[in-house]
Amino acid sequence: MKIELAENYGFCFGVKRAIKIAEENTNAATYGPLIHNSKEIARLDNDFKVSLIEDFKAFQPGDKAIVRTHGIVKEELEDLEQSGVEVVDATCPFVTKPQEIAQEMSEEGYDVVIFGDEAHPEIKGVKSYATYGARVVTSVEELENVKLHERIALIAQTTRKVEEYMQIANYLIPRHKEVRVFNTICNATFENQDAVRKLSKKADIIIVIGGKNSSNTKQLFSIAKENCPNSHHIEDENELESEWFRDKKHCGVTAGASTPDWIIQNVINSIEKSIN
Amino acid sequence: MKIELAENYGFCFGVKRAIKIAEENTNAATYGPLIHNSKEIARLDNDFKVSLIEDFKAFQPGDKAIVRTHGIVKEELEDLEQSGVEVVDATCPFVTKPQEIAQEMSEEGYDVVIFGDEAHPEIKGVKSYATYGARVVTSVEELENVKLHERIALIAQTTRKVEEYMQIANYLIPRHKEVRVFNTICNATFENQDAVRKLSKKADIIIVIGGKNSSNTKQLFSIAKENCPNSHHIEDENELESEWFRDKKHCGVTAGASTPDWIIQNVINSIEKSIN
CATH class of the missing domain: 3.40.1010.20 (4-hydroxy-3-methylbut-2-enyl diphosphate reductase, catalytic domain)
Structure with a gap:
């Protein structure tokens, strides 16, 4: 069985960039959640000692503050800088x-x-x-x-x-x-949708990975099902059932905008195991 | 019988302004027709010695050239100025x-x-x-x-x-x-249309003054007729028939964008005479 990732899936450019910035700044703290994904935030804390501070007044001089992808209010940014906090800007360009x-x-x-x-x-x-x-x-x-x-x-x-x-x-x-x-609209969300639409027309099974409450993941799942009734929405590899893949030739994989690559990779590894 | 002019009719602001400029510059020549109305151009020539030159190379140093309402090409304007011609700009603002x-x-x-x-x-x-x-x-x-x-x-x-x-x-x-x-659209034409629409709903006769071939005058006439079947399209006072006004209480008057005020005034004077 061929496993094919959608042309666009999961994290957008800005989120990937922010995570890379966080990984490069160990012992820093993000001001507010860096992205809207708690598993990924826990991973950054465990593996890279990047913690989460919700109140920007809790930052102390000498601290390193990572500004999240959505950006923050100008006055708060200035306050942080003036209070001697080192600011690392992970605002999406x-x-x-x-x-x-x-x-x-x-x-x-x-x-x-x-x-x-x-x-x-x-x-x-x-x-x-x-x-x-x-x-x-x-x-x-x-x-x-x-x-x-x-x-x-x-x-x-x-x-x-x-x-x-x-x-x-x-x-x-x-x-x-x-x-x-000014056309400041970013097409990332729509690109994921276009990609799963295309993929679901040629695959005979689609796996959509993302939170069950994630609105954009549910939209991807709904689009996939239109073209490929054998579509499944899962949060991680533990929900996969080997039964789904029997006699299938082409498995398409996509993921919501808040799904990190490592979860997607775990799913792909599990699919590969289940078909061998 | 009450005679009422439409709230907007005839020449727009830019044309009125250009004619005033021409009247103030006797012994000048306009480069191309100042406006699209030959009677008015003949009047300016007769009464104010403002002639018409079609080829801008015919202007001589010391001549006074009036730039018409539609404006001219930048290079021609510069050529005129450089060749010692006095330029009077009547381009609509x-x-x-x-x-x-x-x-x-x-x-x-x-x-x-x-x-x-x-x-x-x-x-x-x-x-x-x-x-x-x-x-x-x-x-x-x-x-x-x-x-x-x-x-x-x-x-x-x-x-x-x-x-x-x-x-x-x-x-x-x-x-x-x-x-x-940039919203560079001028509403003058549409304002004349809106005004005759409004007027034709309350008048029992409408007189529309303008060239029989004038596209915008024909549009005014068509709008007037929709609301007031007793509408008449004339070029000047000679076409008026006193019969039209019998038992009428409210006469609305409008004019196309190329109709000068003096023609409109002649029409109104004739209507007043015909009803007395």
Whole structure:
């Protein structure tokens, strides 16, 4: 049986980069969870002595603080630096970019509008960089009674759908002299979905690895099942059943955005054992 | 009978301004027709000695050249100035603006895309200001096999419909890092249409004044007729029939974008006479 990984699966570029940074900075602490995966955070603590601090005031001068992938609020970053903490920035570059845009546009006199979730750490961070403030919205309705300037800079949360972003753009453009639309959406999530769609059309069994509550993993599983009814959603190798693989010729494997490579590798090793 | 002018009618701001400039510059010549209305051009020649020169090379040092509302190509303007011709700029400010945007964006490294008619004098002018060139398109299809840079500046011809402009914006935004959308559309034409729509709902007769071949006048007439079947399209007061006004209480008057105020005033004077 052939085992084939989806062209895109699991961690995105920014998460992989953050983990590498953490592994290179032993005896540091991340400010807040580095990524949304507790097993991986436990591994970093055990193997690399990278602990987790939830309150940034708990950092002491001389400590090493790793800034997580979603970024943090500008003022907190400045406080950390001013209090003598060594800051290692693991903010995803795709998040640093909208932070920079928010600051630059705000200082150039644009009214900054952010399409995203005000409560999400990424958006809290991006908004904090808009020197003269920014308006965060999730729908056109939230803009309807709002008075904005003639020149607008529009920024999106990296995980939003471009179709929904365009609704905001379509509302603003006819109503303002200039709308600078920054395409800050990152396609990683959608790339995983496209890849499993493609793979599930040619495989006769699909294994989707990820937390049972993980929304993006469930979406991958749902797409896989559409094309390949013999699809299975597991959290790790312990859930595999050798029965599934009987008479199968082509096994496709994918994983949710919060699934580390070592769990995926464990699953692949177990599949290989079960078919021999 | 009450006679009421539509809230918006006839010449737009830019045309009125250009005529005022011409009237203030006797013994000058316009380079190309100042506006698209031969009666008005004849009036300026007769009353203000403002003639019409079609070839810009015919201007002599010391001549006074009036630049028309649609603007001209940058190089021709520079040639005129360098050859000692006194240039009086009657370019509509709503056209000067996209010219300035085209130059600034091109020099800032943006790929300039213009939504408009490549053969129209306005667009020839605007395009000429893009120092490193610009692409002129009328539809999304024309962009499909085109390789553009990551940063786009989008400009529209002033008379285009915003819905069509948005189609271009919707195509470009998801495909590029940044799209700066400049809303350079002027609403004058649409304001005349909105105004006659409103007026024709309350009047019991509508007089639409403008050339029988004028496309925008015909549109006004068509809108008027929808709400007020007793609508009439005339070129001047000689076509009025007193019969039309019998037992009417409320006469609405509008005019196409190429109809000068003095023709409108002649019509209103004749209506007043015919009802007394």
